[in-house]
Amino acid sequence: MTGPVLAESLAAARQRLADALSRASRPVADARLLAVSKTKPAEMIREAWHLGQRDFGENYVQEALEKQQVLADLEDIVWHFIGPLQSNKTREVAEHFAWVHSVDREKIARRLNDQRPEALPPLEVCLQVNISGEASKSGASLEALPALAEAVLALPRLRLRGLMAIPAPAEGLAAQRAPCARLRQALEALRERFPEAPLDTLSMGMSDDLEAAVLEGATLVRLGTAIFGAREPRP
Ligand SMILES: *Cc1c(COP(=O)(O)O)cnc(C)c1O
Numbered sequence: 001m002t003g004p005v006l007a008e009s010l011a012a013a014r015q016r017l018a019d020a021l022s023r024a025s026r027p028v029a030d031a032r033l034l035a036v037s038k039t040k041p042a043e044m045i046r047e048a049w050h051l052g053q054r055d056f057g058e059n060y061v062q063e064a065l066e067k068q069q070v071l072a073d074l075e076d077i078v079w080h081f082i083g084p085l086q087s088n089k090t091r092e093v094a095e096h097f098a099w100v101h102s103v104d105r106e107k108i109a110r111r112l113n114d115q116r117p118e119a120l121p122p123l124e125v126c127l128q129v130n131i132s133g134e135a136s137k138s139g140a141s142l143e144a145l146p147a148l149a150e151a152v153l154a155l156p157r158l159r160l161r162g163l164m165a166i167p168a169p170a171e172g173l174a175a176q177r178a179p180c181a182r183l184r185q186a187l188e189a190l191r192e193r194f195p196e197a198p199l200d201t202l203s204m205g206m207s208d209d210l211e212a213a214v215l216e217g218a219t220l221v222r223l224g225t226a227i228f229g230a231r232e233p234r235p
Contacts, residue, residue, distance in 0.1 A: 016093030059083030162201030
Protein backbone atom coordinates (compact mmCIF):
# COMPACT_ATOMS: atom_id res chain seq x y z
CA MET A 1 0.00 0.00 0.00
CA THR A 2 1.62 3.26 -1.11
CA GLY A 3 0.89 6.70 -2.51
CA PRO A 4 -2.73 7.83 -2.48
CA VAL A 5 -3.85 4.50 -1.03
CA LEU A 6 -1.65 4.87 2.06
CA ALA A 7 -2.75 8.50 2.42
CA GLU A 8 -6.35 7.36 2.37
CA SER A 9 -5.95 4.53 4.82
CA LEU A 10 -4.00 6.70 7.25
CA ALA A 11 -6.64 9.41 7.02
CA ALA A 12 -9.34 6.79 7.59
CA ALA A 13 -7.48 5.42 10.64
CA ARG A 14 -7.20 8.93 12.09
CA GLN A 15 -10.88 9.52 11.50
CA ARG A 16 -11.74 6.18 13.07
CA LEU A 17 -9.75 7.09 16.20
CA ALA A 18 -11.34 10.54 16.33
CA ASP A 19 -14.83 9.02 16.01
CA ALA A 20 -14.11 6.46 18.72
CA LEU A 21 -12.85 9.19 21.07
CA SER A 22 -15.87 11.31 20.35
CA ARG A 23 -18.20 8.37 21.07
CA ALA A 24 -16.35 7.84 24.34
CA SER A 25 -16.78 11.55 25.19
CA ARG A 26 -13.03 11.94 25.31
CA PRO A 27 -10.99 14.85 23.87
CA VAL A 28 -9.37 14.13 20.48
CA ALA A 29 -5.87 14.62 21.93
CA ASP A 30 -6.48 11.89 24.51
CA ALA A 31 -5.15 9.01 22.39
CA ARG A 32 -2.69 8.72 19.54
CA LEU A 33 -1.95 6.32 16.74
CA LEU A 34 0.98 3.96 16.83
CA ALA A 35 1.51 2.74 13.25
CA VAL A 36 2.59 -0.90 13.41
CA SER A 37 4.99 -1.31 10.50
CA LYS A 38 6.30 -4.85 11.02
CA THR A 39 7.00 -6.67 7.73
CA LYS A 40 6.42 -3.40 5.82
CA PRO A 41 9.25 -1.72 3.88
CA ALA A 42 11.10 1.37 5.09
CA GLU A 43 9.79 3.43 2.20
CA MET A 44 6.23 2.90 3.38
CA ILE A 45 7.23 4.20 6.81
CA ARG A 46 8.81 7.22 5.16
CA GLU A 47 5.61 7.94 3.29
CA ALA A 48 3.57 7.70 6.48
CA TRP A 49 6.06 10.05 8.14
CA HIS A 50 5.59 12.56 5.31
CA LEU A 51 1.86 12.31 6.02
CA GLY A 52 2.51 13.39 9.61
CA GLN A 53 2.75 10.03 11.40
CA ARG A 54 5.55 9.97 14.00
CA ASP A 55 5.08 6.88 16.21
CA PHE A 56 5.95 3.51 14.65
CA GLY A 57 5.81 0.04 16.22
CA GLU A 58 8.10 -2.85 15.30
CA ASN A 59 8.12 -6.48 16.54
CA TYR A 60 11.37 -7.95 15.22
CA VAL A 61 14.68 -6.42 16.32
CA GLN A 62 16.78 -7.21 13.25
CA GLU A 63 14.14 -6.06 10.81
CA ALA A 64 13.62 -2.85 12.79
CA LEU A 65 17.34 -2.01 12.92
CA GLU A 66 17.62 -2.34 9.17
CA LYS A 67 14.73 0.03 8.60
CA GLN A 68 16.00 2.48 11.21
CA GLN A 69 19.29 2.77 9.31
CA VAL A 70 17.53 3.59 6.08
CA LEU A 71 15.33 6.14 7.87
CA ALA A 72 18.03 7.73 10.05
CA ASP A 73 17.37 11.14 8.47
CA LEU A 74 13.86 11.28 10.01
CA GLU A 75 15.00 12.86 13.24
CA ASP A 76 11.73 13.14 15.10
CA ILE A 77 10.49 9.62 14.34
CA VAL A 78 9.61 7.69 17.52
CA TRP A 79 10.34 3.95 17.51
CA HIS A 80 8.36 1.62 19.76
CA PHE A 81 9.36 -2.00 20.32
CA ILE A 82 6.17 -4.04 20.76
CA GLY A 83 7.27 -7.64 20.09
CA PRO A 84 8.29 -10.45 22.43
CA LEU A 85 11.64 -9.58 23.98
CA GLN A 86 14.35 -12.14 24.71
CA SER A 87 17.36 -11.41 26.93
CA ASN A 88 19.80 -11.61 24.04
CA LYS A 89 18.02 -8.75 22.22
CA THR A 90 17.70 -6.25 25.05
CA ARG A 91 20.89 -4.34 24.18
CA GLU A 92 19.72 -3.49 20.67
CA VAL A 93 16.33 -2.45 21.96
CA ALA A 94 17.83 -0.31 24.76
CA GLU A 95 20.08 1.42 22.23
CA HIS A 96 17.68 1.93 19.33
CA PHE A 97 14.15 2.48 20.62
CA ALA A 98 12.38 5.24 22.57
CA TRP A 99 9.65 2.95 23.92
CA VAL A 100 9.27 -0.72 24.84
CA HIS A 101 5.73 -2.05 25.36
CA SER A 102 6.56 -5.68 26.05
CA VAL A 103 8.41 -5.77 29.38
CA ASP A 104 6.93 -8.69 31.30
CA ARG A 105 9.63 -9.75 33.76
CA GLU A 106 12.16 -8.17 36.03
CA LYS A 107 15.19 -9.71 34.37
CA ILE A 108 14.37 -8.03 31.05
CA ALA A 109 13.75 -4.72 32.79
CA ARG A 110 17.12 -4.86 34.57
CA ARG A 111 18.97 -5.60 31.37
CA LEU A 112 17.24 -2.74 29.52
CA ASN A 113 18.09 -0.41 32.41
CA ASP A 114 21.73 -1.44 32.49
CA GLN A 115 22.07 -1.22 28.72
CA ARG A 116 20.29 2.08 28.12
CA PRO A 117 22.99 4.50 26.85
CA GLU A 118 23.70 7.49 29.09
CA ALA A 119 23.41 9.83 26.12
CA LEU A 120 19.75 8.91 25.61
CA PRO A 121 16.79 9.84 27.79
CA PRO A 122 15.35 7.07 29.96
CA LEU A 123 13.56 4.33 28.04
CA GLU A 124 9.75 4.67 28.14
CA VAL A 125 8.31 1.37 29.31
CA CYS A 126 4.93 -0.33 29.37
CA LEU A 127 4.44 -3.61 31.17
CA GLN A 128 2.77 -6.24 29.02
CA VAL A 129 -0.07 -8.02 30.79
CA ASN A 130 -1.45 -11.41 29.78
CA ILE A 131 -4.95 -10.00 30.16
CA SER A 132 -6.88 -12.94 28.71
CA GLY A 133 -4.90 -15.47 30.76
CA GLU A 134 -3.83 -17.50 27.72
CA ALA A 135 -1.20 -20.03 28.71
CA SER A 136 0.68 -19.67 25.43
CA LYS A 137 0.93 -15.88 25.50
CA SER A 138 3.60 -13.59 26.87
CA GLY A 139 2.81 -10.98 29.47
CA ALA A 140 2.86 -10.76 33.25
CA SER A 141 -0.16 -11.99 35.19
CA LEU A 142 -2.34 -9.40 36.92
CA GLU A 143 -1.18 -10.84 40.24
CA ALA A 144 2.50 -10.31 39.38
CA LEU A 145 1.98 -6.71 38.30
CA PRO A 146 2.45 -4.74 41.56
CA ALA A 147 5.81 -6.36 42.34
CA LEU A 148 7.00 -5.99 38.75
CA ALA A 149 5.95 -2.32 38.68
CA GLU A 150 7.75 -1.67 41.94
CA ALA A 151 10.94 -3.25 40.57
CA VAL A 152 10.78 -1.22 37.34
CA LEU A 153 10.11 2.02 39.21
CA ALA A 154 13.39 1.52 41.07
CA LEU A 155 15.38 1.42 37.81
CA PRO A 156 16.64 4.94 36.96
CA ARG A 157 17.14 4.40 33.21
CA LEU A 158 13.53 3.27 32.69
CA ARG A 159 10.36 5.37 32.97
CA LEU A 160 7.32 3.30 33.73
CA ARG A 161 4.52 4.78 31.61
CA GLY A 162 1.75 2.19 31.77
CA LEU A 163 0.40 -1.12 30.59
CA MET A 164 0.03 -2.95 27.30
CA ALA A 165 -2.08 -5.96 26.34
CA ILE A 166 -3.02 -8.06 23.33
CA PRO A 167 -6.42 -9.50 24.28
CA ALA A 168 -7.55 -12.81 22.77
CA PRO A 169 -9.68 -12.17 19.65
CA ALA A 170 -13.34 -11.69 20.50
CA GLU A 171 -16.52 -10.83 18.58
CA GLY A 172 -18.70 -7.89 19.50
CA LEU A 173 -18.15 -4.74 21.50
CA ALA A 174 -19.01 -6.10 24.96
CA ALA A 175 -16.70 -9.10 24.67
CA GLN A 176 -13.91 -6.87 23.37
CA ARG A 177 -14.38 -4.31 26.12
CA ALA A 178 -14.05 -6.79 29.02
CA PRO A 179 -10.28 -7.41 28.83
CA CYS A 180 -9.66 -3.72 28.06
CA ALA A 181 -11.60 -2.81 31.20
CA ARG A 182 -9.43 -5.19 33.24
CA LEU A 183 -6.30 -3.52 31.90
CA ARG A 184 -7.70 -0.06 32.72
CA GLN A 185 -8.52 -1.18 36.27
CA ALA A 186 -5.04 -2.63 36.67
CA LEU A 187 -3.53 0.72 35.65
CA GLU A 188 -5.83 2.56 38.06
CA ALA A 189 -4.70 0.26 40.87
CA LEU A 190 -1.03 0.93 40.07
CA ARG A 191 -1.68 4.68 40.02
CA GLU A 192 -3.14 4.50 43.50
CA ARG A 193 -0.29 2.43 44.76
CA PHE A 194 2.45 4.49 43.11
CA PRO A 195 1.02 8.04 42.95
CA GLU A 196 4.38 9.60 42.01
CA ALA A 197 4.87 7.41 38.92
CA PRO A 198 4.21 8.85 35.42
CA LEU A 199 1.58 6.19 34.66
CA ASP A 200 -0.36 7.80 31.81
CA THR A 201 -0.39 5.13 29.10
CA LEU A 202 -2.80 2.34 28.18
CA SER A 203 -1.42 0.67 25.06
CA MET A 204 -4.38 -1.31 23.72
CA GLY A 205 -6.62 -1.43 20.68
CA MET A 206 -5.64 -2.94 17.33
CA SER A 207 -7.30 -2.95 13.92
CA ASP A 208 -10.14 -5.22 15.11
CA ASP A 209 -10.93 -3.76 18.54
CA LEU A 210 -9.96 -0.09 18.47
CA GLU A 211 -13.45 1.17 19.40
CA ALA A 212 -13.72 -1.10 22.46
CA ALA A 213 -10.23 -0.12 23.64
CA VAL A 214 -10.92 3.61 23.27
CA LEU A 215 -14.15 3.26 25.26
CA GLU A 216 -12.04 1.75 28.04
CA GLY A 217 -9.45 4.50 28.03
CA ALA A 218 -6.75 3.47 25.53
CA THR A 219 -4.18 6.25 25.03
CA LEU A 220 -2.00 4.59 22.41
CA VAL A 221 -3.73 2.40 19.81
CA ARG A 222 -1.58 0.08 17.75
CA LEU A 223 -2.84 -0.15 14.17
CA GLY A 224 -1.06 -2.23 11.56
CA THR A 225 -3.39 -3.72 8.97
CA ALA A 226 -5.78 -0.77 9.05
CA ILE A 227 -2.97 1.59 8.00
CA PHE A 228 -0.56 -0.49 5.91
CA GLY A 229 -2.79 -3.28 4.60
CA ALA A 230 -2.52 -7.03 5.12
CA ARG A 231 0.89 -8.42 6.02
CA GLU A 232 2.77 -10.99 3.98
CA PRO A 233 3.77 -14.07 5.98
CA ARG A 234 7.33 -13.72 7.28
CA PRO A 235 9.89 -15.65 5.20
C1 LIG B 1 0.97 -6.81 14.76
C2 LIG B 1 0.61 -6.11 16.03
C3 LIG B 1 -0.33 -5.07 16.06
C4 LIG B 1 -1.11 -4.60 14.86
O1 LIG B 1 -2.13 -5.51 14.58
P1 LIG B 1 -3.22 -5.20 13.44
O2 LIG B 1 -4.29 -6.17 13.72
O3 LIG B 1 -2.57 -5.40 12.13
O4 LIG B 1 -3.69 -3.79 13.63
C5 LIG B 1 -0.55 -4.44 17.27
N1 LIG B 1 0.11 -4.79 18.40
C6 LIG B 1 1.02 -5.79 18.40
C7 LIG B 1 1.72 -6.13 19.67
C8 LIG B 1 1.30 -6.47 17.23
O5 LIG B 1 2.19 -7.48 17.25
